[in-house]
Amino acid sequence: MNKDAQMRAAMNQKSIETGERECLKKLLRASLLLRAKLIECGWKDQLKAHCKEVIKEEGLEHVTVDDLVAEVTPKGRALGPDSVKKELLQRVRTFLAQHASL
Numbered sequence: 001m002n003k004d005a006q007m008r009a010a011m012n013q014k015s016i017e018t019g020e021r022e023c024l025k026k027l028l029r030a031s032l033l034l035r036a037k038l039i040e041c042g043w044k045d046q047l048k049a050h051c052k053e054v055i056k057e058e059g060l061e062h063v064t065v066d067d068l069v070a071e072v073t074p075k076g077r078a079l080g081p082d083s084v085k086k087e088l089l090q091r092v093r094t095f096l097a098q099h100a101s102l
Contacts, residue, residue, distance in 0.1 A: 050071075
């Protein structure tokens with residue numbers, strides 16, 4: 001077994017022993033649920049349309065990824081449903097409370 005494989009195996013074992021693996025699995029499931037809610041309410045489609053609009057107005061050759069992110073981020077935050085924002089905030093608070101010793 002090479003050094004990288006040994007390191008991955010050791011990290012995997014440690015994450016199982018400390019319970020972090022289960023915590024990460026829960027976090028991933030929660031993230032997938034939040035993503036599904038955003039897709040369901042049309043948030044993803046609205047942002048995609050906004051990105052296309054910005055690119056069309058500015059021209060593909062004149063828009064960088066950083067420019068696009070700067071332009072779309074405020075709209076993405078504004079369009080996010082309050083219920084999803086509240087749920088995400090609660091999950092962050094719970095995570096921080098559980099890991100306050102870090």
